[in-house]
Amino acid sequence: MKRLLLLTFLIFLTSCAGDGSKITPDTTIDNKNATTLFFYRTGGYVGGGVLAGLEVNGNEIAKLGTKEFTQHAVKGNYNISVFGTGFGGFGMGGERVTGKGKKGSKHYFVIGVDAGLFTSSFTLYEVTETTFKQMR
Numbered sequence: 001m002k003r004l005l006l007l008t009f010l011i012f013l014t015s016c017a018g019d020g021s022k023i024t025p026d027t028t029i030d031n032k033n034a035t036t037l038f039f040y041r042t043g044g045y046v047g048g049g050v051l052a053g054l055e056v057n058g059n060e061i062a063k064l065g066t067k068e069f070t071q072h073a074v075k076g077n078y079n080i081s082v083f084g085t086g087f088g089g090f091g092m093g094g095e096r097v098t099g100k101g102k103k104g105s106k107h108y109f110v111i112g113v114d115a116g117l118f119t120s121s122f123t124l125y126e127v128t129e130t131t132f133k134q135m136r
Contacts, residue, residue, distance in 0.1 A: 025071045027106065027129055034073040035101030037080070040135045041111040043067045050092055052111050052122050053085035064111065076101050082111050082122045093121025108132035 025038055041052050043066040051063040054070065056078055062070040063085050077100050084092030099107060108131070112123045 025069050027108075027133065030104060031073050032104045034075045034103065035078065036071060036073050036106045037078065038069070038071045038106065038108045038132060039064065039111060040069050040109070040132060041066060042113075042135070051085045053083045053094075054111070055081040055083075074101055075103075080109070080124060082124045084122065093119065095122055095124045097124050097126070099126075110135065 027038060029036075037056065039054060039062070041064040051065055053060060054062045054064060056072050056074060058079070061072045064070060078098065080097045080099075081094060082096075083094030097109070106129065108127050108129055109124055110127050110132070112125075114121050114123045
């Protein structure tokens with residue numbers, strides 16, 4: 001019985017741990033050979049225990065918890081998808097964004113949660129660098 005409780009506790013504990021960073025990334029670094037994508041997941045009560053899975057061009061790059069940042073470099077065009085992951089993400093909707101990458105360009109995205117009456121889903125929208133730096 002103790003082992004079952006411990007296993008259940010570990011499953012719930014690890015399903016809430018994201019692999020992003022709480023530190024705002026350095027946006028002044030220039031990558032002249034690729035497009036740099038910056039992401040921030042907002043905090044909040046609704047969907048707070050669900051990790052936001054983040055895929056760029058079909059490859060998972062991060063699982064973000066609330067108030068976490070990550071960045072990723074791509075060459076050429078990009079297709080971003082955000083979705084609910086882990087045990088709590090079952091049934092949570094997501095969103096897709098596509099864009100054209102240019103060498104040396106930077107794009108800033110914020111991941112939020114759109115809460116409905118019976119369902120909720122992740123939202124993804126592009127913001128300016130100034131707005132991105134003010135996120136916390």
